Amino acid sequence: xxxxxxxxxxxxxxxxxxxxxxxxxxxxxxxxxxxxxxxxxxxxxxxxxxxxxxxxxxxxxxxxxxxxxxxxxxxxxxxxxxxxxxxxxxxxxxxxxxxxxxxxxxxxxxxxxxxxxxxxxxxxxxxxxxxxxxxxxxxxxxxxxxxxxxxxxxxxxxxxxxxxxxxxxxxxxxxxxx
Numbered sequence: 001x002x003x004x005x006x007x008x009x010x011x012x013x014x015x016x017x018x019x020x021x022x023x024x025x026x027x028x029x030x031x032x033x034x035x036x037x038x039x040x041x042x043x044x045x046x047x048x049x050x051x052x053x054x055x056x057x058x059x060x061x062x063x064x065x066x067x068x069x070x071x072x073x074x075x076x077x078x079x080x081x082x083x084x085x086x087x088x089x090x091x092x093x094x095x096x097x098x099x100x101x102x103x104x105x106x107x108x109x110x111x112x113x114x115x116x117x118x119x120x121x122x123x124x125x126x127x128x129x130x131x132x133x134x135x136x137x138x139x140x141x142x143x144x145x146x147x148x149x150x151x152x153x154x155x156x157x158x159x160x161x162x163x164x165x166x167x168x169x170x171x172x173x174x175x176x177x178x
Contacts, residue, residue, distance in 0.1 A: 001027045018130040022151055023122065029155040030118065033063070033162045036169065037107060045110070046103050047172035056168050058098040059161045060110040061091035064117040070154050071117075074147045075124045 005012070006028055012020035037045075037056060045057040054062070065088045072078055080088065090101040132147055139145030 001031060003031075006031060014126050016128065016130040018133055018148075019125050019128060022133070022148070023125060026118075026121075026151075026155045029158050029162070030114070033060075033114075033158055033165070034111070036162055036165050037110070040107055040169070040172070042104065042106050044169070044172040045105065045107060047168065048099060049168060049171055053168070054094050054098055054164070055102065056165050056172065057105060057110060058091065058094055058102045059165055059168075061102055061113060062094055062098070063158045063161060064088075064110075064113045065092040066157050067117045067121060067154055070150050071120060071124065074150055 002012075005024065009021050009024045011017045012023055014020075015023055037060065040056065045060075046055050048055050068084065068088055069080070069092065072080055072084070090097040133151075134146050134148060136144045136146045139150070
């Protein structure tokens with residue numbers, strides 16, 4: 001991520017022009033997410049505000065799971081296999097399953113998972129041209145969607161959950177000061 005171009009939605013070297021613009025937006029979303037969680041302890045990452053809340057750790061791993069889901073759909077045209085389901089079901093679904101299974105990890109674990117998932121995305125983006133962004137397939141409730149929308153949704157989902165993380169961070173810090 002080129003921090004000198006963080007506030008530019010522009011073409012990026014190694015990517016088709018429109019894909020580069022998409023990556024620019026994804027880079028900014030990720031930069032702000034990482035800034036939001038910087039310095040959090042394991043206990044703060046595991047903090048659950050109430051019985052219906054997700055933890056910050058849950059939400060970070062959810063971001064990686066969503067990205068995996070769209071990688072599988074848009075790059076490989078397939079559903080998750082048994083191994084992927086075993087690893088990613090809890091972070092994808094969140095709720096009780098997430099609260100049960102996603103605990104006891106340091107921030108570095110979540111950052112590593114996000115980074116590794118993004119590496120795959122960027123490698124695959126480099127292999128595609130802009131026409132791929134406009135390929136349409138049936139989507140939610142059999143409405144047509146193109147790959148551009150699907151990848152917009154990946155970082156739109158991240159931005160939404162980053163808002164939740166900011167809210168939770170304030171409470172988790174009160175729970176255990178930094």
